[in-house]
Amino acid sequence: MSSTDTPGLPRFDVEPGALRHLAEAQMNVELDTGDMILNLGPQHPATHGTLRLVVRLDGERVIAADPVVGYMHRGYEKLTEFRTYPQITTLVNRIDWLSSFANEVPFVHAAELLMGVEAPPRARWIRTILTELSRIATFYLFLGEMGLQVGALTPAFWGFRDREHVLNLIEAATGGRFHPNFNRIGGLKDDLPRGWAAETRRAMQAILDGCDDFESILVGNEIFEARTRGIGIIPSDVGASYGVSGSNLRASGVDWDLRRDGRPYLAYPEIEFAVCTHTDGDAFARYWVRLQETRESARMVLRLLDGLPAGPIMAKVPRVIKVPEGEAWVETENPLGQMGYYVVSKGATGPFRVKIRSASFSNVSILPWLLRGAYVPDVVAILASLYFILGDIDR
């Protein structure tokens, strides 16, 4: 009736049958797999700022994800009501801080539409060149960064290194590396400096070579493809109904680019360029599309430099900018997607109301839908592949 004695252990008197029963019961107990709440961020390297992602996990699988935004909300829509039109370009510079110049363009364009002013051809072409340079600067960071998020360190250094070429060009032309504030209602602050065009041609060649490097190290790389193919798939109809735009939507097979399909703006109707799409809609497709678009932008800059018209860079505008009563909606294809301003003017020196439609806001709002069922390591890859800037979400 007694179990064997082990020295040093207390002695239990248990029936042998009962013990076996206990052991079997132990075997049949399932491991406790209650949901776990995991906080990604607000300071996670994959979030480019302060996006907090609350994910509920079942094991390694995401059951629900809830992005918490607003850590960087600066209330630009309210601030625009307290500023004059020329002052607002300084504000909108800081929405998507990687492509600041591209943020200024639609706002200035909206004011120009309402005033009936048109920027001279040379100003429009230079604006186009600087917009495309902003796109290259933005995408180059992505092309390197995306590798970093899935474990490839080298591309990140290449991305930062070669982006300098472009930032130097933007600085040389505008005086600001990140926040040019170069657009004026009716044109531009300055003409291009001497020698800038030749320097830009050289830099674009370096960018095109760099794209080949990215392609050779990542595209076709077994690890990179295993980490990015088939994850975070956005079907085209779901993406559109969430307002996902830009390269993210083109990677889902939607052939829609506002540079080509929107209301004609800048010099885009006058030059040739290709719009790249991919049918897969996964993280890899988004990488591939941005890689091709970087190349296309570099080629566009070369084409634009070839055809750069001469002439003035400012139209005649009054010293004090008063915008007549009216409303305008201007949307442009920014590096991160559709950026639009709905400007309501009541004839004053500042707008009555400005609705800022920023690309990342809608691109990120799909995350609860997109992350459901994903695995934790893929979450980071999906976040990186959507490519958002926090300032563009929070405004």
Added chain:
Amino acid sequence: MADDEQQVGGETAEPLDPVVETLLERLYEELGDAVIDRAQMFGTPIVRVRAEAWRRAAEVAKTALACDYLSYVSGIDWQPAPREGAAAGADTSSPVQPTDMTFGLAGSAGRFQLVAHVQSTTRHWGITMKTDVDEAQPRALSWVPVYPGAEWHERECWEMFGITFDGHPALRHLYLPSEFEGHPLRKDFPLLARVVKPWPGLVDVESMPGDAGGDASDGESEA
């Protein structure tokens, strides 16, 4: 108000773009007299629909107009911001707006309006829609069942303008902390930064310590 009278009956000064005309015709066919007014904004049609037809308008836009893409949903407060007193937040630097309440394109019945823009990724057109919401009880039907992307836009609109969306899955704060009171984008909500520290305005120069005449008031002059 001359602008409003001009648009009664749906007549605008500039001739309608053929695409705009097609879009408006299709919308009239589906919505009938739920469309109150229409206008054109540099090639983009604006229609103003009755509040009860707000969600129906989204459905029609998505099906009959092929507008599969939601650009934004937001609000407008047409009431001019107060310029004087505590409500203005001691602000003297902001641009002076007209003091009477006027409405924009396609008009409005009152202070608050919803405005949304949808687009077609295949046909490459877009349409802006407006609807009036009641000032005392601002509410409208949510667009989330039609465009799931409206969820965040409506959360933002709710916290910024105080417009409630019926049928929204989780109407909670998006940007602001959950204990925040007030609706910042309403015109009677002052810019708090200016309340805390009034904007210096044009004179933004403090006299330097050694300046002649500049430091007479501080009582430390040795002369």
